């Protein structure tokens with residue numbers, strides 16, 4: 540009798556064990572499926588991030604418990620996430636968040652997913668800010684999207700105030716939530732503006748930074764389905780061979796910059812010479828510099844506005860320090 544019971548117990552355990560889905564087996568199967576269905580080049584990483592989310596644990600915790608068995612509810616949750624990934628939805632949209640430098644940001648399909656290359660733009664911007672001799676420098680971020688650049692600057696510079704603008708209200712709502720969650724809403728303000736057109740009059744900045752749309756309509760059609768099919772085209776697409784926004788941002792910058800202030804823009808590598816030429820042609824910038832990203836590709840062009848009398852420069856009156864800009868900007872913030 541006792542032997543029979545223990546025998547039946549062994550069978551049940553044996554059946555359950557053959558059915559059991561562990562962290563390790565779930566990851567292996569999911570990585571293969573993501574590579575096949577979504578043609579992801581980061582299938583294993585995608586699988587780890589999604590399983591971590593389904594189990595409510597950090598990715599690192601998965602490695603500590605590879606034999607942990609998933610219960611039915613966890614398997615179903617993971618399956619729902621894998622279906623979305625199989626439809627090319629980017630992992631960052633599925634998770635609703637993305638890490639950028641030292642901060643984590645909420646993202647959704649109204650915001651571009653912050654890219655690692657853009658971290659180089661923040662690096663250059665921080666270096667330019669370090670050269671500004673003002674206690675509370677004021678920066679402008681054009682095309683803020685999730686607010687990644689503006690918020691990273693405020694997180695990493697102790698006193699900068701940032702006015703962050705976008706042409707579209709939906710990303711600004713996400714950016715404002717990010718600012719609140721990160722406790723940076725006192726130093727980062729958001730407002731709608733078409734590049735410089737709707738800025739509060741008379742305000743001049745110590746730094747203008749932008750990662751504008753720069754993908755040509757032809758290139759957009761050739762992008763991977765998870766970008767083309769999911770990320771907002773208004774965040775990607777630029778006319779005039781991708782130069783549309785640089786042709787507004789670079790020549791338009793001097794009246795909005797304090798002498799000695801800097802402009803730094805992210806670029807696609809094939810537009811390095813075109814954007815450098817714009818900086819030179821304006822005849823208002825000095826110390827013009829190009830910086831490569833971590834992949835070794837040209838990614839950021841920046842320059843400093845010459846002092847008045849040195850061939851250009853802004854002599855616009857200071858329309859208010861950070862507080863003034865905050866007050867005026869807040870009426871348009873979301």
Ligand SMILES: C[S@@+](CC[C@H](N)C(=O)[O-])C[C@H]1O[C@@H](n2cnc3c(N)ncnc32)[C@H](O)[C@@H]1O
Nearest residue numbers: 651653682683684705706733734750751752774
């Ligand atoms: C390439 S995305 C950059 C988003 C974010 N700063 C980042 O680095 O991930 C460009 C952003 O510019 C915004 N944008 C498009 N047209 C604009 C315009 N005319 N004026 C201001 N922003 C604009 C888009 O909505 C989008 O958020």
